[in-house]
Amino acid sequence: MAISTPRASRRDFIRITSTLGLAAGVAATLAACGGSDSGSTSTSTQGGAASEAPAATSSDGTITAGISYELGTNGYDPMTTTSALTVAANWHTMEGLTELHPASREVYAALGAELPKMVNDTTYEVTLRDGAVFSNGSPVTTEDVVFSFERVLNPDNKSLYAQFITFVDSVTAKDDKTVTITTKYAYSLVAERISVVKIVPKAAVEADAKAFDLMPVGTGPYTMTDNGAGSQKVVFERNEAYTGSKPALAKSMVWQVLPDDTTRTNAMTSNTVQAIDAVPVANLTSMTDPIKVAAQQGFGLLFVMFNNAVLTDAKARQAVLYALDYASICKTGMGTLATPATCFVHEDHPAYKKASTVYTYDVEKAKSLIAEAGVTEINLLCTDHGWFSNVRPIIRQNLEALGITVNYQEKKSSDVYGYVDSAEGAWDVVVAPGDPSVFGSDADLLLRWWYGGDVWTDTRMHWKGTETYTKVQAMLDEAVQLTGDKQLTKWQEIFDLLSAEVPLYPIFHRKTPTAYNSETLQGFKPIALTGLSFVEVGTTV
Structure with a gap:
């Protein structure tokens, strides 16, 4: 029984705008804080903007964001990193054979052409999607897939992700396009769980693991060009070689690392950024259109x-x-x-x-x-x-x-x-x-x-x-x-x-409270997870 996707009615997010009626709604929510939580509630947006046709996205646009979490002590290597900022960054630059959409939490075929195909109770096969290449230009091979799983499962590497795939007995190359996943026992969540293993280029990792950790090479819709270590800005460019189902809808992204609440909020209200995470409670009702605040x-x-x-x-x-x-x-x-x-x-x-x-x-x-x-x-x-x-x-x-x-x-x-x-x-x-x-x-x-x-x-x-x-x-x-x-x-x-x-x-x-510009971000969905996701999101600027 797959349970990774909560009931749809629980996924509606609250849209909080600065209206007189909202203040009463927030007060009521505060009073009910200690009771049962039904997910999210909604309030209407003041004015007629919601009924207007969305502006066209710009393929040359730049998505800007303010991130509350600082860079972790480890880098971006998906075998080891667990910090909020680096994990969110990897949603955009790395892929597993499958992925869980950050907003819907639905599993979909990512680097795999389709979701894992069950051969029997303990055997699954996954075929790589056509034309898949890493951002450094090298083609993705089944050898890379096997290497990616084995490095996570190797106890010497002390990967925290190993505990999520204890059901895996082996991952082997059936041929140059298909891998076989053998499980230790019948397991109901194979497609969802193998998403924790991001596929990395064996040659690049073995050549210089530290360099890979600082500037990862993946198959996602974006490529990282600045890891933020010196600039406090994580910068991404569209991966022009991406062949998957969720291409980058903007030319670039710039994430400013803004752990200070006031600085991050000011960046949002001054239009310096288009979205921020971790909106302070004091600012939940103070932002006005076109800024929306959602708490999922x-x-x-x-x-x-x-x-x-x-x-x-x-x-x-x-x-x-x-x-x-x-x-x-x-x-x-x-x-x-x-x-x-x-x-x-x-x-x-x-x-x-x-x-x-x-x-x-x-x-x-x-x-x-x-x-x-x-x-x-x-x-x-x-x-x-x-x-x-x-x-x-x-x-x-x-x-x-x-x-x-x-x-x-x-x-x-x-x-x-x-x-x-x-x-x-x-x-x-x-x-x-x-x-x-x-x-x-x-x-x-x-x-x-x-x-x-x-x-x-x-x-x-x-x-x-x-x-x-x-x-x-x-x-x-x-x-x-x-x-x-x-x-x-x-x-x-x-x-x-x-x-x-x-x-x-x-x-x-x-x-999780998120603020975003509803006019300049197209397709943006606040998420219930720590971090921000711009998967399938475009911008008008």
Whole structure:
């Protein structure tokens, strides 16, 4: 049973414009922040612009954007990169045999001429599309495809994407146009899941892996010409050799790296850029036509990660979650954009079921649990992402209200993980955002991102080897071999177990707010994922 595409009715996005009636709508949404979220609501646009025929796109135009996330410490190599900016960039320059559309999340044939063809329960074949070449001019071969899968699966490369394709037994070249994918068992999500492996040129990677990491070579509709390392601008040009179904509709793109909220918002309102991500809550209703603001509900979340080697008693971890004032976090901290987690996945997700343990604001219970666990001091470490800047002081105050000592640190995201990964200093609790749904939406993938691979389970949360860890791995492996309701039920059992043990757990799921110029961008669709997508988007300028 494929579950990667949510119900269509859940995909409508809200269009917020600066009207008198909107203010009341936003206030109502704020009041309802702690309740069930039905996805998105809509408000009408002032004036008659919506009924006018769209302007013609310019094949010589340039798409401009402001990106809130900074460049990660690793580069753009699709085997290793996981930062929001570089992953979004790779949507435009790289391709897998299949891809998930960033807006619809529907799987489509990308570098493959068609979706994988099932030969039997454990064998699939994919034929490359005609005329496919890399942006450096070299033709795509089945050898490149095999190499791309093998480098991800090679444990020496420590690719985080390997945990998403554990069902793959082998990928081999049947001939010079077709590859054969053999799975270890019958698997229901082959087409969706192989999209995480981007096909790269073997010769270029082997010749200079570092150069490839800095300036990747792919088969996507755009080619990167400036990686932003020195300029803080990521620049793309149309890939004239592209032969796929989703060609670049603009001649070029320029993405400015603008982590500061005010700078990014000013760039939008002054028409310096045509779209921005992570619109600050304060600006949701202040932008006027032709600027639209959309907030799309997705899996993206703020999570709390525990050092399970220190907070070994689940009661201590539970105490932290019971200490949080979710209503204040949602209303004061996140405005209209957050819903407290009642499960590992958000309520719109096809696998959602309210977890057996749901955390609510209960100070007395939190105090009792933290006392039982014998914890009197917590080292709290938070990332400095601007979009939850109003949430951090609330969390800190909530923990201090337990009568314990809270040692607080705030760092850039890359520095937080460098600090944790290198055991640079003491930490007990990390609060940070996450959104593995950029790689896929099925429950197995979302679970494996945090609870499957060694980077998170061992290096970071020090959870690997525990009884719960072992049980979760067995349940994950069992679930992927099931289908239909049995598969859903098994995933929901994992949700329940994690809700009680909480080695890492969401505080809330969020709507992703995007602003865009509805006159100059044609075909633009706000997405529920972290980042911006200009796949099948053109511009009038």
